[in-house]
Amino acid sequence: MKRVVITGAGTINALGHNVPTTLQAMQDGVCGIGPLDIRDVDRLSVKIGGQVTGYDEAAHFNRQQISLYDRFTQFTLLAAKQAIDAAGLSFSGDLADRSGVVLGTSGGGLNTQDENYRAVYEEGKNRVHPFIVPKLMNNAAASHVSMQYNLRGPTFTVATACASSNHAMGQAFALIRSGMADVMVTGGSESMLCFGGVKAWEGLRVMSKDACRPFSATRNGMVQGEGAGVFVFEERDHALKRGAEILAEVAGFAMSSDASDIVMPSKQGAARAIAGALKDARLAPSDVGYINAHGTGTAANDKTECAAVADVFGAHADRLMMSSTKSMHGHLIGGTGAVELLACIMALRDGIVAPTIGYEEPDPECALDVVPNTAREATVTATLSNAFAFGGLNAVIALTAA
Amino acid sequence: MSIERQVIEIIAEQALLAPSDVTRDATLAELGVDSLGLVESIFAIEEAFDISVPFNANEPEASEFDISTVGSIVDAVEQLVKEQK
Structure with missing residues (x-):
């Protein structure tokens, strides 16, 4: 089997319009969640979100492009440019035919649907x-x-709600590992912060009206975000041969289905995906220093996730760090795993573990080291990134240091 | 503004040309307006004049709406405005 490495990264989200500003914000524990600036916000009961601010589509795209690019596509293209530029790749001939794109999204062009239903x-x-x-x-x-x-190989979109981008990156990993592709542009994007998008989420009664405080006893729900995260995954020998800078190795991936409930998560389903990713990456539980949690800030997720981690890691669960960066950038739904993978790369490369901000009070049912409020320096050689979607679909990625 | 002037401005915007460079005898192909640009132009014409244009993108040449030149489009729009107002 081929080995797979990450040679480029790009993002735009509530914390920043590129990777360095996003990582700096995560390191500083910045909260990107604020009042929503969208049409008819006065008719919403949830008025906050992790919105991309200071963004003018006309500064990046011409009129004809804007008529074809929904906001989720715009975010994707901006993040993809950063990632592909950083990787230093251009695609022609055989390489173009052996390179593709797998991206996750849940709502796709939801702003476009919302605007036109309105019309x-x-x-x-x-x-x-x-x-x-x-x-x-x-x-x-x-x-x-x-x-x-000019990426002419396998190209498709994966939609598994909140696990979309982890599932997408898992497919990209599998395509390179099996020899079906040499380079894959992968990650995810979401832009649901429009009246209809937020109104639909309100209906579930799982949204917080003030903040996202994962694992804190005072948590009261999730907060939506928006943006994109895109990576260049590359076959390791291909990257080494051209002297590319390697950000991390994609060591393993696993997915599972709870096969039980359309919204309530299952400890067993989550645990099978976590254990599966460790096994696939040939990691022992004690190798893992950091987990980027799914950590939505809902009562159901956070308790279930902590219990699943405790089951898989045993005594080591008390020694590893697990934070939820959703406390800072919000829940990017189908793009969330991609932005969160940046926190794993930061832990591996820079030795800095992003915090869970907004943490106020311990919850005995979430009794792990959630890196409360302040980033921490640590030497980390292996990380996991969890995503557990509505519909009971779980996807966990393991990264190791380059 | 005359119907001709408005139609030429709509086509010029799609062709990324100045209206003065869009003449009645020019074809859309000569102006560099592709099939998507044509569909967008028809949408813009419908919006501008509040008319419905009988046009099927599957068979543009077979439509009642004559798109062979800028002039024929102007004539067709003038006819539609007369009929539908």
Whole structure:
């Protein structure tokens, strides 16, 4: 089996418009969650989110591109450019045919749907712009990345709600490992912070109205974010031969399905994915220094996740660190695992573990070291990144130091 | 503004040209307007004049709406405005 490494990273999210500013914000424990600036926010009961601020689409794209790029596609293209530039790759000939794109998203072009439903239902218009379908489709972002960089190999979009980008990166990893591709551009993107997107989430009654405080006894729900994280995964020998800078190795991946409930998580399902990723990466539990938790800040997730980690790691669960960076950037739904993988890379490369901010009071049911409020220096050689989706679909990625 | 002037401005915007460079005898292909640009132009014409244009992108040439030149589009739009107002 081939080995797979990460040779480029890019992001735009509530903490920053690129990787260095995002990592600095995670290190400083910055909260990117604030008042939502969207149309009809006064009719929402949840008025906060991890919104990308200071962003002007016209500064990055021309009018014709904007007519085809939903906000989730725009975020993807910006993050992909950073990642591919950092990797220093250009794609032609055989390499183009052996390189592809797998991206995760849950809502796809939800802003486009929201705006156009509004036009036909609320405003009574009988005509919509001709590009609504190619703009809103879930694979639009993957296709535009493929078109822009001439990536002509396996290209598709994965939608598994909150685990979408972890599942996507798992597929990219498997494609390279099995020899089906040499380079994969992978990660995920989400932009659900529009009236309809937030209104739908309100209905579930799992949203916090003030802050995301994962693992804290005072937590009261999740907060939505938006943005993208994109990586270049590359076959290790291919990267070594061209002297590329390696950010980390993708050591293992596992997925599982709870096969039990459409919204309530299961400890057994989560534990099987975590244990599966360790086994796939040939890691012993004691090798893992840091876990980027799914850590949504809901009562159901946080208790279940801590119990699953305790089951898999036994006594080592009390020695490892596990934080939820959703406390800072919010829950990016289908893009969340991709942005969170950055925290794993920071732990491995820079020896800095991102904190769980907003932590106020211990919860005996979440009695792990959640790196409360302040980042920590530590030598970490192996990490896991958890994602547990609605629908009971779990995906866990293991990274090791380059 | 005349219908001709408005139609030329819509096509010029799609072609990324100045309206003065869009003449009545030019074809859309000569102006560099592709199939997506054509569909966008028709949408913009429908919005501007509040008319419905009989156009099917599967068979553009077979449509009642004559798109062979800028001039034919202007004439067709003038006819539609007359019929639908």
